[in-house]
Structure formats: C-alpha cells, structure tokens
Amino acid sequence: MEELSKVGVCIKDQEQRVLYQNNLSLQICGEQSGQICGKVCKKLYGEMKECSAISQGMKLFKSTEIDGSKVDAVIVNDGERISTFFYPLNxxxxxxxxxxxxxxxxxxxxxxxxxxxxxxxxxxxxxxxxxxxxxxxxxxxxxxxxxxxxxxxxxxxxxxxxxxxxxxxxx
The missing domain is CATH 1.10.10.10 (Winged helix-like DNA-binding domain superfamily/Winged helix DNA-binding domain)
Incomplete structure (x- = not known):
C-alpha cells in the first residue's frame, strides 16, 4: 500500500517525546525521534495551552502557518499517545x-x-x-x-x- 505522503504524521508520548514520524513529517521537521518536538507540534501545543490545558480529545487548526508554510492540522490526545496529523496547503x-x-x-x-x-x-x-x-x-x-x-x-x-x-x- 502506498504511504499517505500528503499527510504528515507524528506520534508522541504524554511527555511529548516523538515515538514515530512518517516521511512527510521527517521532511518538514527533521528527525525528532526520542526528542521533545520543537517544530510543528510545539507551535500548535502553545496555541492549545492558550485555550486550555492539553487534555484528552481532539483539536483542529485550520490554515496555520508553520515555518512559512500553511497547514491544516489535527492533534488527537487519547490519554496515552498524542498524534499530530498535518496537511500542507498548496x-x-x-x-x-x-x-x-x-x-x-x-x-x-x-x-x-x-x-x-x-x-x-x-x-x-x-x-x-x-x-x-x-x-x-x-x-x-x-x-x-x-x-x-x-x-x-x-x-x-x-x-x-x-x-x-x-x-x-x-x-
């Protein structure tokens, strides 16, 4: 099956250490495995914290600028893992x-x-x-x-x- 190269995926633990990145996430953020994310997720988490503490559930970010590019992003926190999905807008x-x-x-x-x-x-x-x-x-x-x-x-x-x-x- 062909990889979903149009969607960036990054999965982290509750301490926000990166556990997994797909190819698009690696291209945009660089290798972050084992580290606390300092790129896309950091900006989005900052925006989430301004609204409320990071808690279980899902948050949508429409047309958010990241490193000069616009993306739509979704962060899903299931209480165990924090998954970030982002789609670069052309x-x-x-x-x-x-x-x-x-x-x-x-x-x-x-x-x-x-x-x-x-x-x-x-x-x-x-x-x-x-x-x-x-x-x-x-x-x-x-x-x-x-x-x-x-x-x-x-x-x-x-x-x-x-x-x-x-x-x-x-x-």
Missing amino acids: EEQDQALKQEAYFAERGLTKSEIRIMQMVMQGMINSEIAEKLFISKATLKTHLNNAYKKLPPSMRPSQLRSLEAGSKTSVR
Whole structure:
C-alpha cells in the first residue's frame, strides 16, 4: 500500500517525546525521534495551552502557518499517545481561502461565496448553474445579491478582464 505522503504524521508520548514520524513529517521537521518536538507540534501545543490545558480529545487548526508554510492540522490526545496529523496547503488552496475570507468579510453567504469563486475561476453562468444543480434564474439572483455587497471593481466586466484569455460571457 502506498504511504499517505500528503499527510504528515507524528506520534508522541504524554511527555511529548516523538515515538514515530512518517516521511512527510521527517521532511518538514527533521528527525525528532526520542526528542521533545520543537517544530510543528510545539507551535500548535502553545496555541492549545492558550485555550486550555492539553487534555484528552481532539483539536483542529485550520490554515496555520508553520515555518512559512500553511497547514491544516489535527492533534488527537487519547490519554496515552498524542498524534499530530498535518496537511500542507498548496497555493491554490491558500488562494481559495483568501478569496473565501475576502467574500465573507463583505457579508456574502456560503452560496454566494462558492458562486463567486467559480466566477473568479472563469466559469460562465451555464457551467456554474449546471455544476450547482440550480436554475440560471436562481444563479442570477445569487450573483446580483453578491454584486450588491462587493465593490464596483468586482463586477463581471472587471473580473473577466483580470483573467487574460478566460472564457467570457454576457451576464
């Protein structure tokens, strides 16, 4: 079976000494076996301690910066072992998160955000409606509501001109 090289795994004892690291964890953190982790886990444990003492259970960290890279991470403490799983976010995912935050700050709903991300990818109305299983009329309602919440520079003509060679449509 192929190793899950897209997910870093580090398992520690309750004193936070590293018992196991997979290849991605070794690449990012270096060999930590037998040592108290001083890399990814140290930062995340610090954030956990700010909220509450490390206790049994699970904690999710979304889009956390580690050594200049963004990762999503989960720490699971079963009372015996502390397991850290982290997934490096690529630039495309990071861009999508930035877009989502930008749209959310302007009050767009989840549906409007998803639609605007598809518009930013250069999709035309018929493609968006088909992908979301909604009518073109419903799509246009969402688009109009979204455009009311966004600055004029985010209007269709401006968005389309941002992407050289993108598909164009009349909205």
